[in-house]
Amino acid sequence: MPAAPVPPKPRRSRIQTRNRETILEAALQVFSTQGFRGATLDQIAEAAGLSKxxxxxxxxxxxxIYNTLLTGLLANWLDPLRALRAEGDPVAEVLAYVRRKLDLARDYPRESRLFANEILQGAPRIMEAIEGDLRALVMDKAAVLSRWMDEGRIAKSDPVHLIFSVWSLTQHYADFDVQVRAVLGPGHDPFAEAGRFLETLFRRLLEPGVG
Structure with a gap:
């Protein structure tokens, strides 16, 4: 006897969709400043303008709420690395990846700090994804980088740590934004300056015979 069909989930109304988005936006602000442990439902409700x-x-x-934010965040966080093309020019592909990660840090600083806070707590809620999808993607792209190195198209280095370096040198500008701006002082655009510096840095690292 065939199994009974699973009824489709009811579609959310526009008001329900808007309220969910409002809650997630408010929660992102609260979690990114207070951390998971410091955040409360009362704070999130107040920030969202809704009753508890x-x-x-x-x-x-x-x-x-927190897990919903993290799930969406991790998917978006991996997109720049997924876009690195094995058939592209190696130096151009890595430099484009650096730019995408820096743009992500500039445009989504709260998300970056939320992710950093989760990692600092030992990643209890996303460890499975880190050990699964994230690690698999890194290993796949590291294999591409390693092949380019073996072919002499970019200088040899540790491909996994090359990816780590992109993470640390781009997300720093979101996670330590206050420190960066305080040190630079007024009249500076940290992300524009970082973009020029990181392109020079990685180009010298990547190009065989340069540096």
Missing amino acids: PNLLYYFPSKET
Whole structure:
């Protein structure tokens, strides 16, 4: 006897969709400044302009909101690395990856700090994804970098640590934004200056015989 078909999930109304987005936006602000442990449902509800019971209608717990944010964040965080093309010019591909990661840090600083806070806590809620999808993607792209190195198209280095260096040298500008701006002082555009510096740095690292 065939299994009964699973009924489709009811579609959310525009108001429900808008309220969910409002809650997630408010939660992102609260979590990125207070961390998971310091954030409360009352703070999120207040930031969203909703009552706590109304918030709980959409998300049954703080953990559910946090995990929803992290799941979407991790997917977006991997997109720049996914876009590195094995058939492209090696130096241009890596430099484009650096630029995409720097743009992500510039445009989504709260998301970057949320991710950093989760990692600093030992990544209890996303360790499975880190050891699974993230690691698999890094190993796949590291193999591409290693092949380019073996072919003499970019200078030899450790391909995994090359990827790590892109992460650290771009996300720093989001995670330590206050420090960067305080040191640079007024009249500076940290991300524009970082873009020029990082292109020079990685070009010298990557080009065989240069540096």
